[in-house]
Amino acid sequence: MASVVTQTSFWILTALASGRRHGYEILQETADASQGRVSLKVATLYAALDRLEADGLIRPDGEEIVAGRARRYFVITDDGVTRLSAEVELMERSTRAARAQLAIHKFALVPDAGAAW
Template sequence: MADTEMREPTFWVLTALAFERRHGYALISETQALSQGRVNLKATTLYAALDRLEREGLIAADGDERVDGRLRRYFRLTDLGADRLQQEVSRMELSARQARERLRLRPGLTRGAMA
C-alpha cells in the first residue's frame, strides 16, 4: 500500500478513468462533477498531470480521434492505476472509520449527529 496520501485532483482523475477511457475535456468535466466542484482543472494542469500519471504507469494513452478538426487524446486506467486507486480508497475508508469511532466516543455527542 502506498504510504502517502493521493492529491485530490489525482484521485478524481483516476476515478473518472476507472469507468472507461476518456479524453481531456471529458476528464475536466467529470472530475469537476465527481468532486462536486472542488476540483476544477484547467487544460494545462490536466495534461501535466496526465503526463505524470502516464510516466508513473497509472494511466496509458488509448488512442486519438479527430472531432470537428480537433484531435482528442484518450487515456485509460492501467491495472497499476486501479490498484493504486483502490489503495487510496482503502486508506480513506480506514481514516474515516477511525474518525467516526473517535467522534462516537466523544462525550456529549448525540447519536443523531452521527448519521
C-alpha cells in the first residue's frame, strides 16, 4: 500500500481534484478549503508539486505569461485521484475510531478544536 500523503500534499491534491489550477490558485484554494489552517509558502508549494509530479500524482498542464510572470498549471492524475481517495478513506476510518473511543469514555466532542486537518 502507498504511504500516507503529507498534509501539504493532501491539500494540494484536494485543490486539484476540482480542476486545473496554477500555483497561486492552489495556495488560495488550500487556505480556503482548510479554513485557514494551512497557509503554504511558495517554496513549500513548488517543492511539494515537484514531489507529487515525480510520484505521478499530478502533471503539468501548460504555462502562460501574465503580467510578465510565468503561470504554471497542474492537474491531478488518475493515480492522484486514487491516492487522494485512499487518504480520505483512511482519515474517515481514523475519525470513526477516535469518535468511538471518545464515546466509550464519555468525552464530549469539542467542535473545531484546532485540528491540523
